[in-house]
Amino acid sequence: MSEKSTPWWQGAVVYQIYPRSFRDSNGDGIGDLKGIEQKLDYIAALGVDAIWLSPVYPSPNRDFGYDVSDYCDIGPEMGTMADFDHMLKQAHQRGLKVIMDQVLSHSSDQHKWFQESLLSKTNPKADWYVWQDAREDGTPPNNWLAAFGGAAWSWHPVRRQYYFHKFLKSQPKLNFHNPQVVDACMDVLRFWLDRGVDGFRLDVANSYVHDPKLTDNPPVPMAERTALHWSHAPRLQQHIHDANTPENEWSMKRVRKVMDEYEDRLAFGEFSEEPSMFGLYAGGKERLHTGYTFDFLEDRSFKPAVFRKYYEELLKPLTELWPCVTFSNHDIVRPVTRWGGRQGDDALAKLALTLLLTLKGTALMYQGEELGLPDVDIERKWLKDPVGDLYFPYGKGRDGCRTPMPWKPDAHEAGFTSGDPWLPIPDYHRNRTADAQEHDGASVLVHAKHIIATRKRHPALVTGEIEFVDGVDEKVLAFRRVGGGETLLCLFNLSREEVTCALPASAHATDVSVGEVVREGAKVILSTRSGAVFSL
Numbered sequence: 001m002s003e004k005s006t007p008w009w010q011g012a013v014v015y016q017i018y019p020r021s022f023r024d025s026n027g028d029g030i031g032d033l034k035g036i037e038q039k040l041d042y043i044a045a046l047g048v049d050a051i052w053l054s055p056v057y058p059s060p061n062r063d064f065g066y067d068v069s070d071y072c073d074i075g076p077e078m079g080t081m082a083d084f085d086h087m088l089k090q091a092h093q094r095g096l097k098v099i100m101d102q103v104l105s106h107s108s109d110q111h112k113w114f115q116e117s118l119l120s121k122t123n124p125k126a127d128w129y130v131w132q133d134a135r136e137d138g139t140p141p142n143n144w145l146a147a148f149g150g151a152a153w154s155w156h157p158v159r160r161q162y163y164f165h166k167f168l169k170s171q172p173k174l175n176f177h178n179p180q181v182v183d184a185c186m187d188v189l190r191f192w193l194d195r196g197v198d199g200f201r202l203d204v205a206n207s208y209v210h211d212p213k214l215t216d217n218p219p220v221p222m223a224e225r226t227a228l229h230w231s232h233a234p235r236l237q238q239h240i241h242d243a244n245t246p247e248n249e250w251s252m253k254r255v256r257k258v259m260d261e262y263e264d265r266l267a268f269g270e271f272s273e274e275p276s277m278f279g280l281y282a283g284g285k286e287r288l289h290t291g292y293t294f295d296f297l298e299d300r301s302f303k304p305a306v307f308r309k310y311y312e313e314l315l316k317p318l319t320e321l322w323p324c325v326t327f328s329n330h331d332i333v334r335p336v337t338r339w340g341g342r343q344g345d346d347a348l349a350k351l352a353l354t355l356l357l358t359l360k361g362t363a364l365m366y367q368g369e370e371l372g373l374p375d376v377d378i379e380r381k382w383l384k385d386p387v388g389d390l391y392f393p394y395g396k397g398r399d400g401c402r403t404p405m406p407w408k409p410d411a412h413e414a415g416f417t418s419g420d421p422w423l424p425i426p427d428y429h430r431n432r433t434a435d436a437q438e439h440d441g442a443s444v445l446v447h448a449k450h451i452i453a454t455r456k457r458h459p460a461l462v463t464g465e466i467e468f469v470d471g472v473d474e475k476v477l478a479f480r481r482v483g484g485g486e487t488l489l490c491l492f493n494l495s496r497e498e499v500t501c502a503l504p505a506s507a508h509a510t511d512v513s514v515g516e517v518v519r520e521g522a523k524v525i526l527s528t529r530s531g532a533v534f535s536l
Contacts (some may be wrong), residue, residue, distance in 0.1 A: 009199070009266045009289065009362055011462035012049035013452055014099065016366045018058055018330045019078060020064060021404045023450040024417035031404070031416070038291070039407075042434060046370060046451035050097035050498045052201050052318050054123055054330055056084065060110050062170045062386065064288075065101075066203060067108035071188040093226045097198035103445055104185045105207045106171040113184075118158050128181050130164035130173045130216065143216045144242040145234040152242060166207055166242060168386060176251055187452035189258050198265060201254075205269030205281060205291060207243035209417065210252040210448050211392050215241045231395070244274040252281045252288050259289070268292070268324055268362070268379035275314055283321030290362060292324035297332045301366065302339040302494050304477035307359070308468050323363035327352055328369050334401050337451075343428045344374045350447045351492065351529050352512045358481065359535060360400045360466040367405055371432045372444035373401040382424050397424055408434040449515070454512050459484025473499045476526065491511035491524065499526045507534040 023035030033056065041052060055065030067074070074081050091098050107114060116125040132153070140153035140162050146169075153162040154169040164173040174181050189200065217237040220229055245502045252269070259265045266512040269291035271278050282291040295310050313322055327335040341348045349372030357363055378399045380392060388397020403423045407415030414430050437443035451464040455461045464483025474479045475495035481488045489507060493515075495498045501525050515530025524532065 006463055007266075007289070008049065008097070008264060009268075012097075012354060012454075013047070013357070013361060013363045013365060013455070014050045014052050015046065015048040016052045016054070016364060017489055018054045018112075018367060020054075020138065020404055020422060021402055021416075022367060023407070024421070025420070027419040028077065028419060029417050029419045029422045030061070030077050032077065032084040033074070033087050037083075037090050040087075040090055040096065044094040044096060046449055047456065048096070048097055048365065048417055050198065051091065051097040052364070053101060053426045054385065055101045055103060056207060060108055060170070064384070065112075065441040066103050067106075067168065067171050068103050069110040070112075071102075071107075072191045076322055085195065087440055088258050090341040092196070097266075098196075099199045099201055100192055100197050102189065102192075102200045103203040104174065105204045106166065106173045108499070109170045109172055113174075116173075118156050118163075121161075122157065126180050130160060130175050130210065131161045132164070133161055135309075136259050142214045142311065143236055143237070144214075147234055148387055149233070166447050173210070177212055182254060186258050189268075190253065190261075192264060193262050195472060197514055199259070199265050202255065202267060202269040202288070202291075204243070205252065205274060205288065206248060206271045206273055206277060209245050209520060210243065211241035211245055217241050239273045241321045244277045246277075246280065249280045249287065253301055253379055256288060257476075266290075275463075277481070278314065279321060283318055285320075290322050290324050290426055292326050292364065294332075296309075296325070296327050297329065300338050304474065304492070304494055307355075307477055308479075311360070311466060312468065323361035324364055325356060325359045326364035328366040328401070330363070330366065332400055332401060334366075334373060334375040336367070337400075338350040341374055343426075344372065344432070345359070345378070346444050347515060348372075348423070348529060349444045351494075351531055353448050354446070354451050354512065355454045356529055358461055359479075359486075360464070360481065363455075366401075366513075370445050370448035371406070371434060371437060373429055376403045376426055376429065377423065378424075383447060384423065392509060406430055407438045409433045451512065454510075458488060460486045460488050464488075464513075472501055487536040489534040489536055490531070491526060491534070493526035493529060496528045499525065500524070503534065505536060506536050508536075510535055 020031045022031040023039050025030050025034035056074055058070040058075045059065050059067050074084050088098050089468055113128050117125055117129045138153050144152035146152040146335035148167050152164055152166055155162055163169050172253055176182055220236055220238055251317050255267050259267045260450045267288050269288045271291050271293050274295040282288040299306050335352050336345055336349050351404050368536050378396045385397035385399045388399055404416040404421045404427055406429045413421050414433055437445035460481040460483040464481040467480040469478035476499055477492040479490050491501055501524050503522055510533045512533035517530050517532040518525040
């Protein structure tokens, strides 16, 4: 594929912003659009191609923006539509694309659509959500479980019916079997595309279309259950009827059709369950451009087999799909902590970033990943996330990855806000501020900029193919990136032991190296958790 015909997003680096926690411009303790605009130069200096904004729409914030009460406006705590338009213009002037989160599977129960729908079984929007009569004994219509715990059905006394919600009871499911609903959602996309946004990340894109027969979900077979399944009751079901249906393919095609009405736009999806359905929803000329699964996001082993299996078993048959690769986002324990760094491990952070940016795919980075931020161990008094409220202190939810960005080491609340932040900033984040790292040549931030710049210099790393190498120690992830007239050999020792690997005679060192890497003739010694890239 020539450079001219390659879409901008293939091999791009996308930087996710969680607006509430990025930068507060007015002292209310909540990040906002003007705060994002103030840091656009910082983002551009990273070398990334685009920013992805978690929701900035009006919301009662029971799920902090992922419960939308108006799809075509800006939440007052975020600013105004004029603020958004100005931020968008400023981002474009810096060469940054802007991608918005879209939450079309469900809305807030405060959305005017739902408020009308609940009034009767005959009003114009009666069928815009998924309503069902109770069983004779008053119990819900089937066994579906909500992702945030409990039954996926809640009773409403006005309608005298249950409504379906895959997440919180305040997030009723939109009914994509109603053509009017689909048309309305497609018009939401057009509203923002007409304003100039460059694309969308589709929240839970696997769950737009449910089984209209409301068939019970089957259990995960006992022999297949892991600790991850047992951690949360909804994981004990195979979610193949409340989501992940074959029919969901047509909803992705409807989105793609809208995107194709505009030039150079991107739609990628979050596919959080049943990765076997991934290829039905993304890739090719009719489905979503791309998407990501949770295979890497939920991994705690950091073993080479996890990465190789993903490419060779899940992605290899999907010949039309260009992948996204991501280790971190607003829903997941940060990778440094997840892979053993606890309250911080800068060497591990550098290794993870280097791996992320050398694997094949469009790379998604989450704010703070470039600083090596670990997860925050949230105290009960700070708890905001409804998921954490279920199991605290055994499970603390998602607040730990959503805490504010630390900007300046000696400033009030690390320069995030002039007021009191909505979530805490611990000392082990204040020690990793952006400003301090900017002037430290050995910092994670400087390393992140170097790796992103290096990626852009090598076409093999941007759009090249990936070929895994056999015959190496099982502790080492070894692969070649091939494309643009070059071949690069990438070696990563993901273990805590020193490993020796053979090197081809044609191998030449590049400026990509992390940890202690020593070459001795036809072999290379990789210290604990280290890696390097060689040209062939």
